[in-house]
Amino acid sequence: MAENVKKDNKIELLLRKKPWLLADGATGTQLFEMGLLSGDSPEIWNESKPNLIKSLYQSSIDSGCDLFLTNSFGSNASRLKLHGAEKRAFSLSKTSAELGQEASARTNRTVVVAGSMGPTGEIFSPIGDLSEALAIEIFHEQAEGLKAGGADVLWIETISAKEEFISAVKAAELANMPWCGTMSFDSSGRTMMGFTSTQMTTLIQTLNKNLIAYGANCGVGASDLLRTVLGFEQTKYPLIAKGNAGIPKYKNGHIHYDGTPELMADYACLARDSGAKIIGGCCGTTPIHLKKMKYALENRPPKAPPTHIQITQCLGAFSSQNDGTEKITQPGRISRRKKIKIKNLNQKP
Numbered sequence: 001m002a003e004n005v006k007k008d009n010k011i012e013l014l015l016r017k018k019p020w021l022l023a024d025g026a027t028g029t030q031l032f033e034m035g036l037l038s039g040d041s042p043e044i045w046n047e048s049k050p051n052l053i054k055s056l057y058q059s060s061i062d063s064g065c066d067l068f069l070t071n072s073f074g075s076n077a078s079r080l081k082l083h084g085a086e087k088r089a090f091s092l093s094k095t096s097a098e099l100g101q102e103a104s105a106r107t108n109r110t111v112v113v114a115g116s117m118g119p120t121g122e123i124f125s126p127i128g129d130l131s132e133a134l135a136i137e138i139f140h141e142q143a144e145g146l147k148a149g150g151a152d153v154l155w156i157e158t159i160s161a162k163e164e165f166i167s168a169v170k171a172a173e174l175a176n177m178p179w180c181g182t183m184s185f186d187s188s189g190r191t192m193m194g195f196t197s198t199q200m201t202t203l204i205q206t207l208n209k210n211l212i213a214y215g216a217n218c219g220v221g222a223s224d225l226l227r228t229v230l231g232f233e234q235t236k237y238p239l240i241a242k243g244n245a246g247i248p249k250y251k252n253g254h255i256h257y258d259g260t261p262e263l264m265a266d267y268a269c270l271a272r273d274s275g276a277k278i279i280g281g282c283c284g285t286t287p288i289h290l291k292k293m294k295y296a297l298e299n300r301p302p303k304a305p306p307t308h309i310q311i312t313q314c315l316g317a318f319s320s321q322n323d324g325t326e327k328i329t330q331p332g333r334i335s336r337r338k339k340i341k342i343k344n345l346n347q348k349p
Helices: 010-017 027-033 042-048 050-062 077-083 086-105 132-148 162-174 197-204 222-231 261-273 287-299 308-315 336-343
Strands: 067-069 112-117 153-159 179-183 211-218 239-243 248-251 254-257 276-281
Touching (some): 010 211, 042 077, 050 067, 050 086, 086 112, 112 132, 132 153, 162 179, 162 197, 211 222, 211 276, 222 239, 239 261, 261 287
Parallel strands (some): 067 112, 112 153
16 A cells, blocks of 8 residues: 555555556657647647547547546646746646546546656756756646646656656655656666666655555567566555557658557556556557557456566567666766757657
């Protein structure tokens, strides 16, 4: 059980009742299909195109999801500053959650509205210019907006740096909100900032006030994500697996993910067998994928945790030989390419 969380919290009630929860898929992938242009802010659509955002949420509900994320991944002042909208961070976050609660209220079952909080896109000092105090302030404004809009839980996601994760959690604590947290592990089982699944397990147990669940999202592909999930050490907190629908391919001027609905159905069951209790998709995952995942989870019996060989036989090869759980002998250095990639991270597909 999570600590210091109200007993009537919707997500905790569902976790007690059900063997697994189906989370949603990709927000950006669907919004691009609706006409969002690369470089635009999806979060501004909360106010300019609310009907499209409500249809986005409804598609997750219709797919059978127990939980969906609000369209607020980048609704923090740092990211919104790129669009001249930094003063709208609170209102855009609030509206994203309000629209989510409207959609949730129209269904006859319990559906959790999770307030998405993505990274700031900045790098912490001394490498970059972002301080912990400023990061907490930025995340706290977003968290309060999501809380005011009625989010059931805060969903800290796609974080690469330990310092940024801690800042987001401290902001959730200031808002007195229950929270879930995921980091994005890339090649070699590490985040862009060199953090591993083992280190995250250790960290999470020092930040457990109002913690509901933790895990991994995005990253390279479904195979790598499951290897990361298997690398998390056992704790009392439920694990989250939100993997990409295959590997991104650039085709005809757009990014497409090669993961079929059938592959994601296999991934969902392997995620459950690997110990994940909240299972969803990230980049490239559509309602069609989600329906296949739900059907598979409902109709395939649980099995023993898969081996690495079984994962690759089913989902494809890992992107690297290392899984991030091997002993780290020296602190890693961040390449200039990775610094630029983090700095320019404006929206998640």
